[in-house]
Amino acid sequence: MAEQRRTKVLIVGSGPAGYTAGVYASRAMLEPILVQGIEPGGQLTTTTDVENWPGETEIQGPDLMVNMEAHAKAMGTEIIGDIITSIDFDKRPFVCQSDSGTEYVADAIILATGARAKWLGLPSEEKFKGFGVSACATCDGFFYRGQDIAVIGGGNTAVEEALFLTNFASKVTLIHRRDELRAEKILQDRLFKNPKVDILWDHQLEEVYGADNPLGVEGIKVKNVKTGDVRDLAVKGVFVAIGHAPANELVKDVLETHMGGYVVTKPDSTETSVPGVYAAGDLTDHKYRQAVTSAGMGCMAALEAERWLAEQADAGEPEPAVANEPESA
Numbered sequence: 001m002a003e004q005r006r007t008k009v010l011i012v013g014s015g016p017a018g019y020t021a022g023v024y025a026s027r028a029m030l031e032p033i034l035v036q037g038i039e040p041g042g043q044l045t046t047t048t049d050v051e052n053w054p055g056e057t058e059i060q061g062p063d064l065m066v067n068m069e070a071h072a073k074a075m076g077t078e079i080i081g082d083i084i085t086s087i088d089f090d091k092r093p094f095v096c097q098s099d100s101g102t103e104y105v106a107d108a109i110i111l112a113t114g115a116r117a118k119w120l121g122l123p124s125e126e127k128f129k130g131f132g133v134s135a136c137a138t139c140d141g142f143f144y145r146g147q148d149i150a151v152i153g154g155g156n157t158a159v160e161e162a163l164f165l166t167n168f169a170s171k172v173t174l175i176h177r178r179d180e181l182r183a184e185k186i187l188q189d190r191l192f193k194n195p196k197v198d199i200l201w202d203h204q205l206e207e208v209y210g211a212d213n214p215l216g217v218e219g220i221k222v223k224n225v226k227t228g229d230v231r232d233l234a235v236k237g238v239f240v241a242i243g244h245a246p247a248n249e250l251v252k253d254v255l256e257t258h259m260g261g262y263v264v265t266k267p268d269s270t271e272t273s274v275p276g277v278y279a280a281g282d283l284t285d286h287k288y289r290q291a292v293t294s295a296g297m298g299c300m301a302a303l304e305a306e307r308w309l310a311e312q313a314d315a316g317e318p319e320p321a322v323a324n325e326p327e328s329a
């Protein structure tokens with residue numbers, strides 16, 4: 001029989017937004033359950049140096065997220081390695097199904113599912129994914145020691161990935177579709193100064209090609225967007241770093257979204273269109289998408305959930321069952 005977990009507040013996601021919501025909800029004595037998802041710690045576990053988290057001049061992304069997890073746990077958040085697969089927004093309390101089969105029943109929900117890497121959508125990109133095509137330099141960079149590789153994109157992620165990859169590769173070619181980067185100036189400076197980096201402006205990836213047996217990349221075709229000229233570049237690896245899209249699969253058919261799928265929240269609030277459901281972090285933020293802004297929204301969501309639950313109790317809604325007691329469904 002499936003296990004059922006009852007909680008006042010269910011937090012879905014374990015990035016900066018989720019863990020911060022855990023800290024605040026715990027300190028409000030709400031005994032929250034936090035479900036971590038497929039990527040415990042979120043996007044920052046895929047990077048190295050973080051230099052803009054207040055109080056830390058420099059910290060490794062995975063270390064920062066281990067600290068946040070420990071903090072949420074120490075305050076009383078129950079952290080569970082599971083994935084929420086669906087949420088029934090019509091029921092009160094909300095009922096969430098999960099990958100493990102456990103059913104989570106919650107009076108309020110904080111959605112903090114963040115964002116996931118975007119892909120170009122080329123058939124050849126798909127073919128070589130995991131065999132020379134990657135979206136995570138910290139995960140896969142080590143495999144390209146002494147090789148020439150390409151990075152696609154012009155934002156902070158692309159520049160950071162390119163710089164990180166110079167630790168392994170003999171040459172890194174950053175390929176950007178415009179003649180100007182979107183990345184922060186400090187990162188651009190580091191990129192321009194790095195002798196292992198070439199930049200190919202005004203180009204886009206047309207095709208990845210390579211061997212079939214074993215599967216492996218041998219080169220790419222890139223097109224000059226101004227002249228239409230196509231040329232070959234011999235590389236062994238391609239890192240796609242063209243941004244992130246909100247991880248909205250659980251809610252996109254129920255909650256209002258905008259700007260390419262970001263969950264809409266009320267002005268100056270994390271309230272969604274469903275009372276008792278809050279959205280925080282990159283899931284809702286098309287503008288800033290930073291660890292610190294995500295953490296700030298996690299705080300807001302927990303405070304708003306606490307007030308909403310108190311209002312429900314004042315209005316005579318039944319108090320939720322004791323939180324965190326495993327039950328059989």
Ligand code: FAD
Pocket residue numbers: 012013014015016017018035036037038039040041042043044046047049050051052053082083084085112113114115116157160247250280281282283289290291292294
């Ligand atoms: P995320 O960190 O995206 O975490 C989302 C969480 O939701 C994950 O734990 C995932 O497992 C979970 N989840 C998703 N679906 C489900 C589900 N169905 N059930 C349960 N859980 C689920 N920002 C900075 O401020 N400084 C930096 O230096 C910096 N460097 C970056 C480097 C890289 C390579 C990248 C990709 C991003 C970087 N960012 C940086 C941006 C920063 O990582 C994000 O803004 C921040 O992580 C967003 O936090 P979040 O909590 O909204 O979600």
Ligand code: NAP
Pocket residue numbers: 052120152153154155156157158160177178181182204241242243244287288289290
């Ligand atoms: P981003 O800022 O959205 O940049 C995406 C880049 O990819 C842009 O240069 C864009 O080109 C390019 N691009 C998008 N679609 C493309 C396509 N189909 N073909 C070719 N190029 C394409 O994404 P990001 O760099 O992943 O950053 C996401 C968020 O995380 C940002 O808010 C960023 O600040 C944050 N972040 C912060 C840090 C840090 O603080 N150190 C590090 C990493 C990420 P155009 O420029 O032409 O649009």
